[in-house]
Amino acid sequence: xxxxxxxxxxxxxxxxxxxxxxxxxxxxxxxxxxxxxxxxxxxxxxxxxxxxxxxxxxxxxxxxxxxxxxxxxxxxxxxxxxxxxxxxxxxxxxxxxxxxxxxxxxxxxxxxxxxxxxxxxxxxxxxxxxxxxxxxxxxxxxxxxxxxxxxxxxxxxxxxxxxxxxxxxxxxxxxxxxxxxxxxxxxxxxxxxxxxxxxxxxxxxxxxxxxxxxxxxxxxxxxxxxxxxxxxxxxxxxxxxxxxxxx
Amino acid sequence: xxxxxxxxxxxxxxxxxxxxxxxxxxxxxxxxxxxxxxxxxxxxxxxxxxxxxxxxxxxxxxxxxxxxxxxxxxxxxxxxxxxxxxxxxxxxxxxxxxxxxxxxxxxxxxxxxxxxxxxxxxxxxxxxxxxxxxxxxxxxxxxxxxxxxxxxxxxxxxxxxxxxxxxxxxxxxxxxxxxxxxxxxxxxxxxxxxxxxxxxxxxxxxxxxxxxxxxxxxxxxxxxxxxxxxxxxxxxxxxxxxxxxxxxxxxxxxxxxxxxxxxxxxxxxxxxxxxxxxxxxxxxxxxxxxxxxxxxxxxxxxxxxxxxxxxxxxxxxxxxxxxxxxxxxxxxxxxxxxxxxxxxxxxxxxxxxxxxxxxxxxxxxxxxxxxxxxxxxxxxxxxxxxxxxxxxxxxxxxxxxxxxxxxxxxxxxxxxxxxxxxxxxxxxxxxxxxxxxxxxxxxxxxxxxxxxxxxxxxxxxxxxxxxxxxxxxxxxxxxxxxxxxxxxxxxxxxxxxxxxxxxxxxxxxxxxxxxxxxxxxxxxxxxxxxxxxxxxxxxxxxxxxxxxxxxxxxxxxxxxxxxxxxxxxxxxxxxxxxxxxxxxxxxxxxxxxxxxxxxxxxx
Numbered sequence: 001x002x003x004x005x006x007x008x009x010x011x012x013x014x015x016x017x018x019x020x021x022x023x024x025x026x027x028x029x030x031x032x033x034x035x036x037x038x039x040x041x042x043x044x045x046x047x048x049x050x051x052x053x054x055x056x057x058x059x060x061x062x063x064x065x066x067x068x069x070x071x072x073x074x075x076x077x078x079x080x081x082x083x084x085x086x087x088x089x090x091x092x093x094x095x096x097x098x099x100x101x102x103x104x105x106x107x108x109x110x111x112x113x114x115x116x117x118x119x120x121x122x123x124x125x126x127x128x129x130x131x132x133x134x135x136x137x138x139x140x141x142x143x144x145x146x147x148x149x150x151x152x153x154x155x156x157x158x159x160x161x162x163x164x165x166x167x168x169x170x171x172x173x174x175x176x177x178x179x180x181x182x183x184x185x186x187x188x189x190x191x192x193x194x195x196x197x198x199x200x201x202x203x204x205x206x207x208x209x210x211x212x213x214x215x216x217x218x219x220x221x222x223x224x225x226x227x228x229x230x231x232x233x234x235x236x237x238x239x240x241x242x243x244x245x246x247x
Numbered sequence: 248x249x250x251x252x253x254x255x256x257x258x259x260x261x262x263x264x265x266x267x268x269x270x271x272x273x274x275x276x277x278x279x280x281x282x283x284x285x286x287x288x289x290x291x292x293x294x295x296x297x298x299x300x301x302x303x304x305x306x307x308x309x310x311x312x313x314x315x316x317x318x319x320x321x322x323x324x325x326x327x328x329x330x331x332x333x334x335x336x337x338x339x340x341x342x343x344x345x346x347x348x349x350x351x352x353x354x355x356x357x358x359x360x361x362x363x364x365x366x367x368x369x370x371x372x373x374x375x376x377x378x379x380x381x382x383x384x385x386x387x388x389x390x391x392x393x394x395x396x397x398x399x400x401x402x403x404x405x406x407x408x409x410x411x412x413x414x415x416x417x418x419x420x421x422x423x424x425x426x427x428x429x430x431x432x433x434x435x436x437x438x439x440x441x442x443x444x445x446x447x448x449x450x451x452x453x454x455x456x457x458x459x460x461x462x463x464x465x466x467x468x469x470x471x472x473x474x475x476x477x478x479x480x481x482x483x484x485x486x487x488x489x490x491x492x493x494x495x496x497x498x499x500x501x502x503x504x505x506x507x508x509x510x511x512x513x514x515x516x517x518x519x520x521x522x523x524x525x526x527x528x529x530x531x532x533x534x535x536x537x538x539x540x541x542x543x544x545x546x547x548x549x550x551x552x553x554x555x556x557x558x559x560x561x562x563x564x565x566x567x568x569x570x571x572x573x574x575x576x577x578x579x580x581x582x583x584x585x586x587x588x589x590x591x592x593x594x595x596x597x598x599x600x601x602x603x604x605x606x607x608x609x610x611x612x613x614x615x616x617x618x619x620x621x622x623x624x625x626x627x628x629x630x631x632x633x634x635x636x637x638x639x640x641x642x643x644x645x646x647x648x649x650x651x652x653x654x655x656x657x658x659x660x661x662x663x664x665x666x667x668x669x670x671x672x673x674x675x676x677x678x679x680x681x682x683x684x685x686x687x688x689x690x691x692x693x694x695x696x697x698x699x700x701x702x703x704x705x706x707x708x709x710x711x712x713x714x715x716x717x718x719x720x721x722x723x724x725x726x727x728x729x730x731x732x733x734x735x736x737x738x739x740x741x742x743x744x745x746x747x748x749x750x751x752x753x754x755x756x757x758x759x760x761x762x763x764x765x766x767x768x769x770x771x772x773x774x775x776x777x778x779x780x781x782x783x784x785x786x787x788x789x790x791x792x793x794x795x796x797x798x799x800x801x802x803x804x805x806x807x808x809x810x811x812x813x814x815x816x817x818x819x820x821x822x823x824x825x826x827x828x829x830x831x832x833x834x835x836x837x838x839x840x841x842x843x844x845x846x847x848x849x850x
Binding site: 029044047130 | 287288289290291292293295296346349350351352354356357360361362363364379380382384385386389393394396397404427456457458489490491492493496497601602605606609610611717718719720723760761762763764766767768769770771773
């Protein structure tokens with residue numbers, strides 16, 4: 001039976017260290033399999049989150065060999081196995097214990113974004129008509145499984161700790177899904193400029209790179225939102241016309 | 248006495264998947280205070296795993312569809328031991344529940360004229376499943392979550408309920424602990440809704456997450472409620488089989504709905520070999536007709552791959568047992584073949600089945616647009632559950648409600664794909680509505696400190712120094728045994744061995760040890776889950792022994808035929824005075840004449 005070595009971060013509230021474990025591996029195993037096997041056989045109290053083990057729930061986010069990944073979708077044969085595989089919690093959020101982090105900030109951010117506000121139904125039976133072409137781009141954003149890996153890798157959050165000022169790529173995608181929803185009537189552009197500080201994103205595209213759902217976060221969500229904000233608030237012609245209209 | 252924090256609500260909802268969220272939204276809309284307890288983080292519940300869609304007779308794709316056809320399909324699929332009142336309410340109300348989701352922001356795939364698109368699924372006569380590619384469950388839970396967080400519901404994340412509390416006969420709340428600090432929480436509530444999902448972790452090969460340990464079933468049982476139909480465990484015909492580490496992960500029925508076919512190692516489409524009489528009239532007798540059906544030809548009948556799950560799973564097991572299986576112990580599921588039929592096959596597959604494409608590409612190095620998948624049955628869904636009143640969803644305990652997978656009735660002996668998501672919405676709403684009503688019409692409850700003390704002390708036992716057993720090992724041994732002895736093919740002597748084995752595992756579970764401390768400790772959690780898993784496993788085995796026939800999801804090698812006499816009963820389990828599990832039969836009330844007419848009319 002083949003074995004492999006893993007260095008798992010163990011500790012609480014940011015205080016801790018890597019602990020090395022050796023466990024047997026079989027064909028097709030993913031990092032989560034190894035972590036759960038270590039938990040079941042050697043470290044019963046190892047804290048980690050997981051649910052679906054199929055890349056659909058976004059619970060088992062961690063940093064594997066320093067890269068933000070879903071543990072359940074990272075196969076061991078995609079990693080160099082001649083040295084220990086390191087697994088540590090997401091670093092952009094406060095540590096709770098071992099691989100579990102406090103992601104509650106994300107839930108608070110979402111609550112502050114204006115919710116969906118549909119137009120009146122199109123038909124008498126209370127239903128709407130939308131063409132597939134018009135919902136395609138919103139459906140891309142709605143693939144998001146809220147794993148928060150994009151938040152983890154965003155340097156505004158991770159390096160500059162601007163959680164108070166910036167909502168991060170996940171919630172820019174969320175806002176884009178609402179803004180581009182064919183039925184939505186609300187306007188979130190002012191909020192995006194003033195409260196979410198969309199301008200802080202300087203489009204390094206790290207978020208897009210780590211998205212396990214392959215959402216083109218920057219190109220399809222953030223840049224179009226930035227353009228809308230610019231059009232609305234910084235377009236000189238528009239500003240001039242507005243001035244004119246007010247008179 | 249260990250310390251605890253007290254939370255008071257009119258209604259608490261335990262479980263935050265589709266049913267729990269929908270119940271919480273409805274109760275909150277009725278103006279009562281609502282607490283929603285999630286075992287995991289909000290939005291991570293097992294509902295996200297649902298792929299194919301939600302069944303509702305909105306007739307956007309085939310105008311012949313209506314609630315009567317849906318009702319009749321559901322009863323037929325459930326082999327007529329369903330609660331017919333629930334099947335009626337479900338078929339009538341599902342369309343409104345789906346439209347409501349759209350009003351709350353869900354973005355379903357569209358028909359050419361801009362309406363909600365519907366797809367074919369096993370056992371449904373017409374294309375009926377509203378869907379979003381193959382990630383419908385995610386769309387549903389996210390829609391409910393994003394709507395729900397603005398409705399004044401208090402959400403308790405990563406909180407696990409360990410016991411229900413009672414005030415006399417009536418439910419009075421729950422004792423729980425929050426994971427991060429391990430502190431106990433007492434929830435005092437006038438009404439409690441259980442929406443905890445299923446029991447799939449009782450089996451080794453399962454599509455279910457770690458959460459699916461039968462918590463609601465077990466909490467209700469130990470509080471004195473009745474469970475019913477526990478012998479009916481759905482084994483989904485198509486789970487991944489290779490590589491070993493992904494064994495059991497679900498492959499959506501949508502693959503077959505889009506034209507995917509099942510083949511054995513001789514390249515034969517074996518599903519044509521055995522079409523049950525009940526479905527002969529509705530099923531294609533040649534591949535060409537089956538293909539036309541999947542492509543929307545209304546004059547064609549559905550291919551045999553879209554027969555009900557119980558039947559398809561059994562046919563697959565037959566092929567494997569008789570040596571016609573695939574190299575890794577499954578059969579072949581082929582969607583790539585449709586390139587013979589349509590030029591845009593590759594793009595079409597990626598558009599309609601994106602998660603399946605990625606799942607196989609990433610986990611098995613298989614490109615499903617080019618080669619067949621290997622699949623085999625996996626534990627998927629629990630038809631059995633807490634006995635409830637069809638209209639109100641109240642259990643046999645006053646003030647205790649149940650909805651979704653942990654409740655029983657709608658699906659009978661076999662659930663149709665797509666009827667689960669609609670079940671969650673229809674009966675989640677009803678449970679929320681009637682729980683709020685119950686809370687408003689009945690006075691306050693008081694918490695019995697002695698119950699709290701006793702249950703708290705019990706919950707802390709795994710930290711006892713004298714304990715020695717690894718809880719994960721006990722869980723794995725149970726899973727192995729249930730898979731072998733109470734799995735997809737059953738016989739009496741093996742199930743009796745399983746009951747004895749469960750007795751032994753109960754003894755071992757009393758020694759299950761949690762190392763470390765109470766803070767974020769999965770070992771402790773696993774030790775506490777054992778009581779739930781053992782309770783539901785025992786209920787499954789004892790109920791399966793009681794039903795001496797093969798019907799729907801229950802296949803007994805020693806009683807391979809249906810017995811019409813047993814169609815008149817549901818099997819019920821209840822905790823007896825002496826703490827043992829009491830099994831009885833409950834007569835199914837006569838179906839309302841107008842519903843009986845509908846079933847006849849639909850043939």
